Amino acid sequence: MGCLFWLLGLAGCPSASAxxxxxxxxxNAPIDVNFLILGGAHSKGGAAFDPALPVKNPQLAVWSSFVAYARVFDLAGQSGRVDVVAPYAWLSGTADYQGRPVERQQQGLTDSIFRVSYNLIGAPAVSAAEFRNYKPDLIVGASLEVTAPSGVYDNRRIVNIGSNRWTIKPEVGMSKTLGPCSLELAGAVTFYTANNDFYGGATRTQDPLYSVQVHGVYNFSLASWLSLSATYFQGGRTTIGGKPGDDLQENWRLGATLAVPLSRYQSIKLAVSNGVYARTGNNMSLVSLGLQTRWGAGM
Known part of the structure; x- marks a missing residue:
């Protein structure tokens, strides 16, 4: 199941799950199974939590830790999942703002993330015993992710680990299994509410950000797999105090994930990703590691 890597990606990029x-x-996964995930991540380079910030030459380092919970449920005979993640981050580094260098250090809770996903076809709700005989083929699903402005925020600073705004991200995706391999495609759009207290009280708005992801996954076994991924983002231009910014995003990222079981109930995942192109010059790299424990569903 892919919930752990999704949570790792968010923990490594506070407030920027888009x-x-x-x-x-x-x-698919057995219904009524629960996941508890503990992990951490490190990113460096650009402003991972908000690539559209009006800064230049960002050299920022973010260390993140998180605790997360996920549960699989049955709805109308198909499986779905609910996820909640609460990250904590330490940020330090420098950037240029209006031609002047600025330095920033901050730590605290980042924005909390809530997500509900539902498999529309191809992933029937099954018990743990039935899941042993389940053979995936074509799965089509949808999800809705909400990021709440619960992170620490200081309107006297241009860089924060909290965003002081809500984000809403609907997505549709599909996967096709071909022997031990699977091919995946997903498309999403992220909407942002206004930050009415941006850097001294200005109003900052942001256009929707569109994204497409493709993944190739090789399954060594049910719980052990390797993924190579690419993703593209476009849009997200910001307006501050009524003045549009020259910050339209157009970013490419590549990544890889390795999942290895430790026991029947625990697994570990290592994920790396790196920006290969960013129109605004705000690339960053990310490394994340997490431990997942599962229980329930008669396991």
């Missing part, structure tokens, strides 16, 4: 890489997000 630009996370998410393999195996539309897959």
């Amino acid at each position: 630009q996370s890489i998410e393999p195996r997000n539309y897959s």
Whole structure:
């Protein structure tokens, strides 16, 4: 199941789940199974939490830790999942704002993330015993992700680990299994509410950000797999105090994920990703590691 890597991607990019890489997000699992995930991530380079910030030459480092919970449920005979993640981050580094260098250090809770996903076809709600005989083929699903402005925020600073706004991200995706391999495709759009207290009290708005992801996954076994991924983002131009910014995003990222079981109930995942092109010059790299424990569903 792909929920762990989705959570790792968010933890590594606080408040910027629109630009996370998410393999195996539309897959099946036994209903009533629970997941507890503990992990951490490190990103460096651009402003991972908000690539559209009006800064230049960002050299920022973010260390993140998180705790997350996920549960699989049955709705009308198909499986779905609910996820909740609460990250904590440490940020330090420099950037240029209006031609002047600025330095920033901050730590605290980042924005909380809530997500509900539902497999429309191809992923029937099955018990743990029935799941052993389940053979995936074509799965089509949809999800809705909401990021709440619960992170620490200081309107006297241009860079924060909290965003002081809500984001809403609907997505549709599909996966096709071909022997031990699967091919995945997902498309999403992220909407942003206004930040009415941006850097001294200005109003900052942002246009929707569109994204497409493709993944190739090789399954060594049911719980062990390797994914190679690519994702593209476009849009997200901002307006501050009524003045449009020259910050239309057009970014490409590549990533890889390796999942290895430790026992029947635990697994570990290592994920890396790197920006290969960013129109605004705000590339960043990310490494994340997480431990997942599962229980329930008569396992």
